[in-house]
Amino acid sequence: MTKIEKIIExxxxxxxxxxxxxxxxxPVAKLNPNFAPRLIVVKAQAGMESEVKSDxxxxxxxxxxxxxxxxxxxxxxxxxxxxxxxxxxxxxxxxLCSEAGAIHTMQRLTGKxxxxxxxxxxxxxxxxxxxxxxxxxxxxxxxxxxxxxDRAAELKKVPASVVKILNAAGIEPVVSNDEVCCxxxxxxxxxxxxxxDLMKKNVEMIRATGAKTVVFSCAEGFRTFSLDYxxxxxxxxxxxKHISEYLLDLIEQGKLDFKESNVKxxxxxxxxLGRHMGIYDEPRELLKAMNVELVEMPSIREKxxxxxxxxxxxxxxxxxxxxxxxLLEAKGVNAGVMLTFCPKCLIHYNCLLSMEKKPVELENVExxxxxxxxxxxxxxxxxxxxxxVGHENVGQVGNVSNSEAENMKGGE
Amino acid sequence: MAExxxxxLVIGGGIAGIQASLDLADKGVIxxxxxxxxSIGGRMAQLDKTxxxxxxxxxxxxxxxxxxxxxxxxxVWTMSEVTxxxxxxxxxxxxxLKKARFVDENKCTGCGDCxxxxxxxxxxxxxxxxxxxxxxxxxxFMQAVPRVAVIDPExxxxxxxxxxxxxxxxxxxxxxxxxxxDAMLEFNVGAVVVxxxxxxxxxxxxxxxxxxxxxxxxxxxxxxxxxNAAGPTHGHIQRRSDGGEPASIAYIQCVGSRSLKxxxxxxxxxxxxxxxxxxxxxxEHIEGIKTTIFYKDMRACAKGFNEYVERAKKDxxxxxxxSDATVQGxxxxxxxxxxxxxxxxxxxxxxxxxVLATTLVPxxxxxxxxxxxxxELDEFHFFKVRDHTFEPISSTRPGVYLAGYCAGPADIPExxxxxxxxxAKAMEDLIQRKVFA
Numbered sequence: 063m064t065k066i067e068k069i070i071e072x073x074x075x076x077x078x079x080x081x082x083x084x085x086x087x088x089p090v091a092k093l094n095p096n097f098a099p100r101l102i103v104v105k106a107q108a109g110m111e112s113e114v115k116s117d118x119x120x121x122x123x124x125x126x127x128x129x130x131x132x133x134x135x136x137x138x139x140x141x142x143x144x145x146x147x148x149x150x151x152x153x154x155x156x157x158l159c160s161e162a163g164a165i166h167t168m169q170r171l172t173g174k175x176x177x178x179x180x181x182x183x184x185x186x187x188x189x190x191x192x193x194x195x196x197x198x199x200x201x202x203x204x205x206x207x208x209x210x211x212d213r214a215a216e217l218k219k220v221p222a223s224v225v226k227i228l229n230a231a232g233i234e235p236v237v238s239n240d241e242v243c244c245x246x247x248x249x250x251x252x253x254x255x256x257x258x259d260l261m262k263k264n265v266e267m268i269r270a271t272g273a274k275t276v277v278f279s280c281a282e283g284f285r286t287f288s289l290d291y292x293x294x295x296x297x298x299x300x301x302x303k304h305i306s307e308y309l310l311d312l313i314e315q316g317k318l319d320f321k322e323s324n325v326k327x328x329x330x331x332x333x334x335l336g337r338h339m340g341i342y343d344e345p346r347e348l349l350k351a352m353n354v355e356l357v358e359m360p361s362i363r364e365k366x367x368x369x370x371x372x373x374x375x376x377x378x379x380x381x382x383x384x385x386x387x388x389l390l391e392a393k394g395v396n397a398g399v400m401l402t403f404c405p406k407c408l409i410h411y412n413c414l415l416s417m418e419k420k421p422v423e424l425e426n427v428e429x430x431x432x433x434x435x436x437x438x439x440x441x442x443x444x445x446x447x448x449x450x451v452g453h454e455n456v457g458q459v460g461n462v463s464n465s466e467a468e469n470m471k472g473g474e
Numbered sequence: 475m476a477e478x479x480x481x482x483l484v485i486g487g488g489i490a491g492i493q494a495s496l497d498l499a500d501k502g503v504i505x506x507x508x509x510x511x512x513s514i515g516g517r518m519a520q521l522d523k524t525x526x527x528x529x530x531x532x533x534x535x536x537x538x539x540x541x542x543x544x545x546x547x548x549x550v551w552t553m554s555e556v557t558x559x560x561x562x563x564x565x566x567x568x569x570x571l572k573k574a575r576f577v578d579e580n581k582c583t584g585c586g587d588c589x590x591x592x593x594x595x596x597x598x599x600x601x602x603x604x605x606x607x608x609x610x611x612x613x614x615f616m617q618a619v620p621r622v623a624v625i626d627p628e629x630x631x632x633x634x635x636x637x638x639x640x641x642x643x644x645x646x647x648x649x650x651x652x653x654x655x656d657a658m659l660e661f662n663v664g665a666v667v668v669x670x671x672x673x674x675x676x677x678x679x680x681x682x683x684x685x686x687x688x689x690x691x692x693x694x695x696x697x698x699x700x701x702n703a704a705g706p707t708h709g710h711i712q713r714r715s716d717g718g719e720p721a722s723i724a725y726i727q728c729v730g731s732r733s734l735k736x737x738x739x740x741x742x743x744x745x746x747x748x749x750x751x752x753x754x755x756x757x758e759h760i761e762g763i764k765t766t767i768f769y770k771d772m773r774a775c776a777k778g779f780n781e782y783v784e785r786a787k788k789d790x791x792x793x794x795x796x797s798d799a800t801v802q803g804x805x806x807x808x809x810x811x812x813x814x815x816x817x818x819x820x821x822x823x824x825x826x827x828x829v830l831a832t833t834l835v836p837x838x839x840x841x842x843x844x845x846x847x848x849x850e851l852d853e854f855h856f857f858k859v860r861d862h863t864f865e866p867i868s869s870t871r872p873g874v875y876l877a878g879y880c881a882g883p884a885d886i887p888e889x890x891x892x893x894x895x896x897x898a899k900a901m902e903d904l905i906q907r908k909v910f911a
Binding site (some may be wrong): 079081083084085086087089091092095097098101103104132133134135136314364365 | 681682717722728732733734735736770771772796798799800802813814816817818819822
């Protein structure tokens with residue numbers, strides 16, 4: 063069996079009956095006339111290996127998995143794409159990465175033992191441990207908040223928000239400066255080798271802390287650990303939980319109290335948390351437990367719209383249109399805030415919202431796309447209006463940003 | 475050896491059960507035909523035409539229904555369900571619960587006076603696919619056999635509140651009997667034929683088709699009723715949103731079938747053909763209407779089927795598009811927007827109406843019935859056959875035979891053939907026991 067045949071078989075793509083339902087539902091195919099999931103699978107099945115590998119459109123897929131979810135024969139199209147991208151890279155078919163590839167470089171560097179100051183957000187009021195049952199995987203929210211400070215500075219607060227919430231419930235999580243990038247963007251952009259390095263480092267480091275449960279706020283990190291890590295390593299030796307599941311348990315045990323709220327929010331199911339991991343109810347139940355009014359957009363749960371970019375590898379006009387569709391849905395239900403657990407969704411939607419020449423439909427739209435964990439922290443009983451990671455840290459943040467920039471220059 | 479009974483129990487009064495009953499009765503066997511609905515006829519009675527001949531379905535079925543009901547050797551028990559089956563091949567004892575109809579079957583002439591006067595209106599008519607309403611006393615459908623009214627005890631004012639009694643007052647034959655009770659019947663039979671048919675799958679959960687969200691998306695069974703002259707719109711094809719006549723209709727195949735996702739990986743075996751039929755009929759109802767069928771694979775395999783499809787293309791101008799399709803939006807005018815893939819290109823087209831060829835699934839009641847009958851079900855909850863090649867009519871319990879869709883996908887001719895085969899197998903049991911006992 064050739065390598066490509068193995069990829070087709072693992073994705074279940076030999077079961078494809080070429081019905082075309084995937085294309086009919088694909089948000090990219092709708093906007094990009096050259097892209098059709100059905101055609102890619104048909105070509106691969108027909109042995110047109112080099113054609114598939116050299117096709118630029120292998121990078122057009124946003125891996126939103128609406129095709130996986132709706133395929134009558136359960137073909138894992140996104141899994142096929144993930145592995146075909148590694149093959150494409152080998153052929154020199156590379157994606158056009160956002161920010162000139164700086165983000166991917168940063169992620170690669172964390173795996174190369176680059177000295178990092180990952181816990182710069184950790185203020186004295188936050189209680190954490192070096193060893194313990196519960197590990198909080200902070201992910202790259204903070205770093206992304208720095209990189210995208212013009213549109214998603216809010217992400218800097220996420221790690222502190224999560225620790226604050228856990229502290230309020232009487233839990234002191236383990237956090238570690240030795241944590242590295244989870245590798246999500248790397249495996250989805252065809253860099254399997256570095257991904258495996260990162261995976262090994264993270265899993266060994268977490269095992270050493272003695273953690274039984276690893277909690278994630280980031281939808282991508284959660285997916286990567288739950289699916290990709292376990293694909294390669296089998297049982298990780300610890301349980302992987304999304305914060306929305308984890309907090310619901312704590313709320314049930316009466317460990318968290320929230321203040322009165324009159325905010326009207328809508329919830330955006332990110333692809334990773336929703337279709338990839340099947341977590342639809344928990345965030346909604348959380349909002350209910352917090353007495354927050356939820357207004358639903360027309361396209362939710364398994365039919366949720368996508369933010370239009372995967373792994374910072376395919377930002378395009380198509381992405382803009384996809385983002386616009388989602389924001390118009392949020393506008394249509396008069397939500398003031400659209401919450402999501404995915405830092406990428408947050409960046410991409412805010413990117414469109416903060417554009418100088420934004421689409422006319424978005425003019426005078428007062429909509430905030432915010433992080434769910436930050437929102438929870440703000441709603442905690444006794445919390446001040448905004449979470450504590452704020453202006454006093456700005457100087458420090460600037461330093462980190464600069465040093466990271468230097469790291470990037472020196473790295474490769 | 476125990477005495478061999480010379481009668482047979484047939485469960486289900488659809489075309490398969492009717493065929494089995496008539497075959498047996500014509501040979502002098504006493505048949506107890508048990509039907510859970512207030513009329514026999516089953517699914518075939520709901521269909522407008524049959525493929526590949528475009529015969530009027532009820533027109534060819536009604537004489538058989540009447541023959542069956544009037545046959546001296548057949549006892550038709552409507553509103554009845556089997557609750558117990560003891561014994562073994564040649565000598566079963568069956569218990570049947572006959573629910574109260576509250577109208578005396580021997581007195582009611584089906585005149586319909588009561589139906590016009592009943593004050594409790596607006597109840598959902600499930601037989602008409604919820605497209606219209608009925609009253610608390612109603613006729614199951616126009617050609618019902620027996621043509622006897624029935625009272626819905628959950629909604630009848632007299633039965634629930636003790637007030638009203640209009641139907642009783644109006645009935646010239648004194649057929650209405652509010653005191654009627656459920657009855658337990660017992661039959662000794664030599665063999666059993668199961669012909670309980672299928673349920674129509676509800677596509678609401680497959681949100682990609684927009685059923686329940688966009689009013690002009692219909693199921694095929696709804697459409698069958700709409701194009702039927704005796705149906706809720708008297709045969710006029712009308713949109714749900716505005717009652718307007720459509721100028722274009724899309725038919726989407728395999729809705730819920732051939733899908734691991736919905737749990738029905740099997741081919742329903744009829745939707746290629748019934749959609750072809752329905753698209754032809756649309757042209758007969760509305761001149762110049764554009765009809766398009768979106769299909770995964772064209773499975774027109776039985777006798778005359780391929781010719782039927784060719785005829786649809788040539789004589790009726792039906793367009794066939796080899797793509798699964800989904801409905802993800804509608805225009806302001808309420809026209810569903812159909813998305814599909816032709817040659818690796820995403821396409822969208824507006825239609826005035828969409829008809830979903832929803833799959834046919836094993837009856838929800840199969841689990842309980844199989845337990846009662848002591849038979850096994852297959853992985854999808856169809857009745858399991860003992861051997862697909864050589865015993866396709868036998869259930870896993872000796873003496874219990876299967877006919878029609880309850881044993882797996884089948885069209886009308888197949889169901890009829892199975893009904894006759896099951897009758898022959900049942901007959902075999904009766905004869906063998908008598909000769910060799």
